[in-house]
Amino acid sequence: MNSIKNKIVAVILLIPIWIIIYTNLQEISDFIVFKLFKMTDETHLTKSIRFFCYEVPKVLLLLTLIIFIVGIIRTYFSPEKTRKALEGKSLFTGNVMASLLGIVTPFCSCSAIPLFLGFVEAGIPLGVTFSFLIAAPMINEVAVVLLIGLFGWKVAVIYVITGLTIAILAGFILEKLNLNKYVADWVFKTQAKQGLEKEESMTINQRISAGGVVVKEIVGKIWIYILLGIAVGAGAHGFVPDEYLAGALGSQNWYSVPLAILTGIPLYSNAAGIIPIVSVLIEKGVSLGTALAFMMSVIALSLPEIIILKKVLKWQLIGIFVLVVATGIAIVGLIFNYIVFT
């Protein structure tokens, strides 16, 4: 009983501390730069270091909080429950639900195949399964935090809504194309035995611990990418002239969006490394649509994941999958470049 109270009390105490640090971050970082490092004028170097000293703690603070909250929410979900919820749903409803559940269901790309097979064997349509597999990696808490931190709320909301739309529509279209014949033949033959016994329900205490574990695991893994990403960003922030990239990658060039998507596919980075760099690209004149397309392509279409999926899907299906998703991303990019910002 005692430890249950302790954990809740600890969380309640930490939240105001978090808020105080977060709201005073500019003062704290300016103090470090100007008083501790004794940097005075606004040279390029000072600009870069100020950017770095402000953005790194800001992003790390946001990440810790949101990953913790999402970690707790995720203890209420599991692939097994999601599968159950999706069984017997009609096509479009299934796509919408699968995409939404993709956001909250714990998912790691290393489990993509068992999850794919588990869904398909339960009779969930291929297109619905794809909606899940597109939404789950694309709309993740790390991407959302970084977008909030570096671009603000609006861009983050736009990203989530357009990402969901792509996942829903791409899954719907893939189902309509009737592609079951391109799934490896043995998949539909496998008869699964009884799986994991009924899950035990968790106490609040265990859920809070689980949130803490996820924070340690994710932040422990990605902090270095964030540091590097922001360092590159900080360097460019101070030294590359504004509007430098506007010519080639601004909104006026139709080919900037497809180019960004093609560049993004072989790049395999988690959101942590790529988003800080993208934020500086935008500052230097790359249009928002192009930047969004690049980010989505890097995160949702990755070569390693395609290679993993090759074990269960024939190449025709992988090709169509990549094409449909890439087209969706391209449409989003072009809409933002032409309609929203002209």
Place this chain on the structure above:
Amino acid sequence: MKIKILGTGCARCKALFRLTTKALGELKIDARVEKVEDIRKIMEYAVMRTPALVINEKVVISGQIPKIADLKKLLTNNL
């Protein structure tokens, strides 16, 4: 007792394998730990998250790496 670790060779699967051998060593249980990396064999256990731990053909863990104390409990309870 028959122990299997299901996983397609990802880092977390290897971590669970190491942790299990370590726990068995500390418990002084002499059991064979088998790695199952073939996805078709893995699917026979109907797990949707790897790594998974199977003791005597029963799936006891899926998709997580437990603390060593919890793992020991699982191992002794399923002896």
